[in-house]
Amino acid sequence: MHAAVWVREIWDTRDLVGEILDGSGRPKWNEWEGRFDPEDLNALEMALQLKDADSAWKVTGLSVGPVRKLDVLRECLYRGVDYAVRISHEGQASLHQEALWMAKAVNQLEDVRVVLTGIQINEGDYAQKGALLARRLGWPLVSYVEAIEAQEGDKLRLRRAVEGGIQVVEAPLPAVISVGVALLKEDPRAPRSAKAKLKLKHKKTPIPEWHARDLVAGENQVGLPPVEILGYRPLEQREFPSQRINGVEVSELKRMLSELREKGLVR
């Protein structure tokens, strides 16, 4: 039994301060750090927990494209995946193309019963990668999965977040699972850290590369990417004239409340 995890390196665009765009109107990508897509990391943890519970599972990390700043596949090895495979290609790739190559790669791996991936839509990502992949594979898709509750034979019982609550779904395998979960550090589903022992072991482990061209050889090629970014425009930002208040000082809290009263916000 094989679980594949589609992981990506994304730019760390959290809490950016200052100008986002450079003089030519493009995002300053190269000034930012790389980051393991946090939902992909949650997906990886789910796959590793399947293996923790039943050693018949093998886990493979898959990613498309070269390393920019952080090698997410090596990070997968440091956390305990059995194999990692990089899909290489020339030039830019759209998410549609990535999903197609990923589907081909999944078919080349032996006995993949489930593919897990994060649900996050990053800057420049225009669709859900799990849904694109599921359609390419022709497999059922369960998205916004928060937890794998149980494995019963060739089925997984999954808990997913939907508008207004949760749903428990039984997914027959093979299936694609898109993971979307808000986690606290102490949550048992929170991603494990890299292990020192595995870091030593896998620091130089070669990661095989499969070329996209070979994966789609002999197949009907899909056409040009159907999505293209035309341009970026800065949006006017709301100003927040703010004051710091020391929460220990009752007088400061009192002053704040009287200001709020003057504005009619507190009666």
Added chain:
Amino acid sequence: MAGRIWVYLERGPGGILEESAAAVSFAAPAAQRWGLSLEGVCIGGSAFQIADAALGLERVLHLQGEGLEDFRAKAYGNAMEALMGDDPPELIVFPSTTQGEDLASWIGAAYHAGVLLGARSIKREGEGYVASRVEFEGKVEVDYLLKGRPVCITTEGQGPEGPSLGSTDVEVVAIPTAGAAEDATRIIHSDLVKRTVNLKDAKVIVAVGAGVGDEGTFQKVRELADLLKGELGATRAAVDAGWLSHDRQIGQTGAKVRPDLYVACGISGAAQHRVGMIESGTIVSINIDPNAPIFRYSHYCIEGDLREVVPKLIDLLKG
């Protein structure tokens, strides 16, 4: 038939979702401008439910068949594909919901057509569409060229008229569909809260993050909300941790609110939460971390432990 726009009419516990009605109002002016017909597509459920949604649509295609009662991505995706065959509409507008995102991406992959989740505007350009989306935590708007057919977008936007729900005599065309059986995914159990609280109209909201920590502090926050005559709200993590129900969640997968006063208790201010509350009139934040991102978006930044600050505020308000 050429020249059509479809809107996906998603069913919820109380009929067609308001988000779908909003998507119709978003698509209607565009359809009119471009001389395209506007049709709804609904999967499963009863025709009565659909007819009850006055949506300004020319007609509604209602896919019916075994196994279509509950949403399952592959079953619904296959059903829509079967309906479109090799003559899909030019554009399909989906609401920005978990279903809408699944289906827009699924159909985009099936037809190798452009997809954009979370579009804010759309215009026609040559053979394609240009849709924009707000990115980088609200700092930049990005234009995407979407090609192929059907272009699929989800949107939270709405037209100038806004969503309208109510009785209508829209023509509903029943279309029997098979193929749902190919998706053996099964819903075992749903625990859905019907919205009982309308956070969108609240004047004051007091929201908690998972940092609320313990029951005693949570009860104090509740008391503060009562004294301010406000509604309680929560981050997704706080809902996940069981402090409040899903209908009180604010943020990307919850409600987008704009009260006159927003009090954030122990909320760090992750982007996912921020998009739901950043348009509030006056924002007061209480956080123990002086560097919490929420302070960059607050008018009053109270540095301190919730367990100490909230009781002090309560005393002051009572006094």
